[in-house]
Amino acid sequence: MQIALVTETAKIAGAEMNLIMIATRLRKRGHTVFAVLPRKGPLADRVHEANVSICTVPLPGFVSTSLLIGGRYKVPNLFGFIISIVAGCVWFFRLYRCFQRRRPDVVHTMSMWSHAIAGLAGQLAGASVVWHFQDVVGPYAGFGLYRWLVVQWSRRVPDCILCVSDVVADQFQGDPTAASKVQILENTVNTDLFRPCSTRSLGNGIAHPAKLTIGTAARLIPWKGQEVALRSARILKERNIPFHWFFAGDEALGSRSYRSFLEELVERWDLEENVTFLGWVPDMPRFYNQVDVLVHTPVEPEPMALALLEAMASGLPLVVSRGGGADHLIEKGGGILVPPRDPEAVANVLLELVRSPEDRLERGTLARNLTEQMSGLDGYVDQLVRIYRSLQTKKDLIS
Template sequence: MSAIPRILAFVDLAPRAGGSIISLQLLAQGLAARRCPENGAAPCYRLAVILNAANPAVTRYRDSGAFAGGVQTIGSRQGLGDAYPALVEQARSSGALSRLRQAPTFKAAWQSAGMVVRLAREILPQARRLRAVLARQHPDLVHFNDIVPVSRAGILAASWLHRPIVCHVRALDPLTWFDRWLTRRVDGFIYISQAVADQQRRAGAQARRGLVVPNAVNLDDFPSALRPGALRQELSIAHDAFVVGSLGRLVTWKGHQVALTAFAALTQQCPTAHLLIAGAPDVAEPGLEHELRELAAQLNISDRVTFAGQRDDVPQVLATLDVLCHCAIEPEPFGRVVIEGMAARRPVIASAAGGVVEIIESGVNGLLVPPGDSAALAAALTDLWQHPLKAATLAAAGRQRVETHYTLAQHVAGVEAMYNDILGSVGP
């Protein structure tokens, strides 16, 4: 590797501080610490990043010190849905058109036309803005921190500048005809799980290079010294409560309703049970927290449920729990919270779908239950409450699994392998 730092430009236009933003910051910390073999004092990389101006993580990124090349922002509607004129919205929601859109031929034509409109109204203008920002950074490689459908404008911009492109695929999303065309302009795909890699290939992605690099945690963030007392006091949770936790954005597919229903069944057996739900409402479903609170009231468990909102102290939240539940009702691309819970030495019960089944061996380092099966989840919770030695054994094995498979050093090495392959093929 050259002693001259390679300039890496990252692009993530997510509107909120979700999993991709957390993962990117960890990766940046690891890459910024890398030193070149030819000169141990010289950094291997100079990092720059472009973020959505609406993302509250911008300040945290600027304070991190990892981005010597700067933290730039750009306005973006990513994650906020399409904005249509009133007449178009009225037509889209009309009953007749809704029925017609179910016909396969019309549906395909409708989606193709929609992509053309979106290309003209949103993607191309944003691509031109991104090209201008990227041109000022002079990157050796541009790393898009999410799937092709949300990186369309950036991929166009980087390809116009003839820069090598990496796309970090973090979701199980379909690809349009335009997305499949864009995949030909990507030099390398990094998949966060084998489940994602398989799904993207089935969707028609044409990858010159593809590599599965699982997400990671910084084990230093999860020391054994973390104790539950302070946060339980802050949240008015009894010190001797059996605390079940569910962490993640408040979106329907994350399955908080399953957690509530299963927890209600647990309370029939466990008199000290308490449920802690940590996560912010998603912009796509702003009313979901109210619906979940109503469900808790219907289940007569409101006094045993705490909605903690967005928390930036995830290790401390996890240390407060006795059990972590991952309750997604749809396949999870990876399941960052799962390895975080395992790193925090907490037993994890998770939905058996998507990337999660690549992490947990049920009965060995955690428990798996069918997605959406609140009865199975309730049974697993009751089992761990009744058998604390089993819970401790699973927790210890979970921590060991993270130490051997999901460390930051392993993650950085995997990403660097992709960089070296691409940059080696294009020269300095």
């Protein structure tokens, strides 16, 4: 079986880590797999290191379909949407030629624009199309137009919609045709790669031994809630709690002004000695092993952040905003859920964790134990292969 894994970005975040993992495991099982990428970059480097074939299909520059006002308030950018559609049409014809030449049995898309454009190109080229949906399109995004377009496209293009959580699947439930294609496939984590640090003990942070060392791992984009985290940091500083907070993550498309906004907050609240923005971090296992707790404070429902599972496998306690697709795992794994947009609640939980390192260690142990009980990478890929084969069987019967 030949599988094409497609994304429109050259950077690396959770969805792209999934792509690398899936491609690597499928190749080891003897399947022919290739990644379709728009250009060279960190993602292409990682895919190459995994000995996975790459088909580069150049993508004209997309423009963000939203604008940030004041560095954090998102409004629709319909002009950018139109430009991106034109760029997408060019990419569509290039992808179609690629699929005609390579003849994949399955086109597995990993990101929003690849769902729409590569999915259609794959369908017309005769492949089965799998959308790996890892986003929640807000009901009011683009005045409601964006979700409507996603649902309408989902009726016609994919043969299967893999959703990483119930929260993601919910956006398709209002349409019977789309809902009939949905299957839940929760993210998993490589527990051999992400492991607790052997030197982590009841003491404080490794990077700053005299302080609580806090980590946040997410792309810098307003809905990920780094502003909430900084407000919590401000409260900790006002209470004279010694800490250092590391933010791992690069800017997303259209969010460059958000980083500037966050840096202004750091300066305004005199947090320069307490907060560090690391940008993209290539060695995430090392990052998790240098912090005492991972905090994730999205202001919108989090689909199923891979970073949360990586941190749990690394033996970290979690403090996370309630309402996301991983809530059940976080609670089972000793994590603490807090109300969204509530920096005071986050600060209070962190204060309790400062006062009780034993509790911190116990919660981290629960988190690690839970990830070891999950199906693991082999079970995850087993499910994928079964889905691919069922789609191929259905296509063969129809033909």
